[in-house]
Every structure is written in structure tokens, then in C-alpha cells.
Amino acid sequence: MTATVRIDLDSGDPVWRQIADQVRAALVSRRVKPGAQLATVRELALDLGVNHNTVAEAYRQLAAEGFLQLERGVGALVLDREAPRPPAAEQERFARRLKLLLAEARAAGVPVAALRKTIEEVL
Amino acid sequence: MSDIREAFLESVPREHLPLAAQLGPFAILFAGGLWLLASWQKLPARLPIHWNWRGDPDSFVPRSPFGATLPLLLGAVICGLMLVMQAGIRRGAPRSPMRAPVLKVVLAGEYLAALVSCGLLGASITAGRLLWPVLALAFAAILALLGYTGKIVRGLPRQPVRNPGAWRAGFIYVDRDDPALFVPKRFGVGYTFNFGRPAAVALSFAFLVLPLIAVLVAITAR
Incomplete structure (x- = not known):
């Protein structure tokens, strides 16, 4: 258990974006591999001391990008995402x-x- | 000072607390109840519940089901509160290397409370004959618990201070936006309530008031 999320509440960036950016960085660098189960919204919100909706927003963003599969009650599963080919x-x-x-x-x-x-x- | 917070990204299994271990303290209290039942016919009309420093009883309750079971009832209230505290820490405290050891210490404290309650019952129904052995055993058990706690505490990494702006008078944590019910203490090891959460206020009130009610009932039962 080495990958961590680190947020700064005094920085100007919205917290949900800080979380999404860091989770994306961990997934792209394969510090967290496909198939891994991420902390649930509740767990991560509790650990960071932020509202559940903030973490849920970050997870939803990453799910929309194809990084995560979200399931109620189970949490967030890391998908083996195929990188798109940008023009x-x-x-x-x-x-x-x-x-x-x-x-x-x-x-x-x-x-x-x-x-x-x-x-x-x-x- | 920036408010920087960090959390593990991956999921980890929640601490496993076997049901048998959880039921242990209540089984001890139940065994105390059976002992009381078996000794009922031999009990005197008045049962001592308090002793002076020389070990002579100076306060009594009449032999009644309520009066005789007072030590066990007090033990059950304390064990119940400690059980609620364990559930609260498991569900409402941030994940950290501290959580599992703290849960073990609280469980050990629950066993101690159950044993001391049974010891008090034993001292009461034997008219004080077991008082000194009970006190000696309780003292040894408290020392053992302190030693166990100290051993656990030494091995724990230091936790960063959570949300530095939310501490009142240096040690009272109040943050309505923080979903945690328990947060790591600012100084030392263990958890404290997040008084920004109504459930934490209700729990802390119960921890303060319920034992007080139990003691008041014990005093008025004389």
C-alpha cells in the first residue's frame, strides 16, 4: 500500500480536481495497477476529512475518462484502459x-x- | 501553514475483530451472574458495596436482584460503551496504522472492566473476603494494560496533525465539514471526538452521563 493522495486545502485548485489529478497520475504511471480496488468514496473522504461528494465527483470524472468502474457498495475498480490516439x-x-x-x-x-x-x- | 492532507489510495480490509473476542467481556459478566445465582441462598440480608481504606465495609445495599447485580450492571454499561466506541472507530476514524492497535487496547480495556466488575461482585457476595485479592488482581491487570498500551504506542509512527485550524483550546476538534467521527489526537496516541458531528456530541454525552447515572443509582440504592 504505497500510492497516496495528497491534497492542499489552501491551494486555489478545487479539491475534487486535486484528487482526480493525483489518482490519474497514479494510474497512468501504473503505481496502481488495473484490477486494483481503490478506497471507497466514504473511506477516502474520511481519511482526507472532506465531503463525500468531493471524492465522488473526482471518481465520476475518472470513470468518465475510462479509468475506473464505479459500483455502489463495492467501490472503484481500476480498469485496464486502452490509451486513446489523439490527433x-x-x-x-x-x-x-x-x-x-x-x-x-x-x-x-x-x-x-x-x-x-x-x-x-x-x- | 498550509492544510495538507494525505490518504492511502488503495482499499485495505477493515480490521477483523472476531465475534468471540467481542462477546468475551459479556460472557464474563454472564458468568458472574451465574455465580451470583448459585450463591443467592447464602447471601446475607445486606451486601457491602463500599469499603474504607482499612478494608472494612462502610456502605451496603439490601439483598435484592437489583442491589446484588449492581456491579454487573455497571460493568455491562461500561462494556457496552466500549463496544460502541470500537464500532465508532472502525467505521468513523480515518485509516491509519494506529487504528488496529487502538481497537485492541479498547477491547483489552473492556475485558478489564468486565473482570473488575466480577471482582467487585465477588468481594460483595463474600462479605469482603475477596476484597484484597480482587484489588491486587485489578492493580496487576491495570499495570498489564498500561504495559501493553505502552508497547503498542512505541511502535506507531507519528501522525501528522489533522486540519490544524479546527482545534479549539489546543485539543478539542470541531469541523462540521469533516465526515470523521473520531480523529487522531493532536498530542499523544489515540483518537478524540470530532465535535463538529452531532453523533460525536451524542456519543461523548453518553460516555459522560451513562456511567454517572450508574454510579448515582448505586449510591441511591443503599
């Missing part, structure tokens, strides 16, 4: 966002080695 324009859009983010990190003084490690973790 070239979409790939270009992601590349541009990534470049801007990397440039911002470099400007803020984040070392290249740390950025490389983070990228490898996700990939």
Missing part, C-alpha cells in the same frame, strides 16, 4: 503546455535532474 493537433497542444510548464519550472530554479525524475515517474 496531431491535440498532441501539439499537450506538447505546448508541457513546454510552458517546464520553462516555468526552469525559470523558478527547479533543477533539470528533478524535472527529469518527475517526468520519468509519470511515464
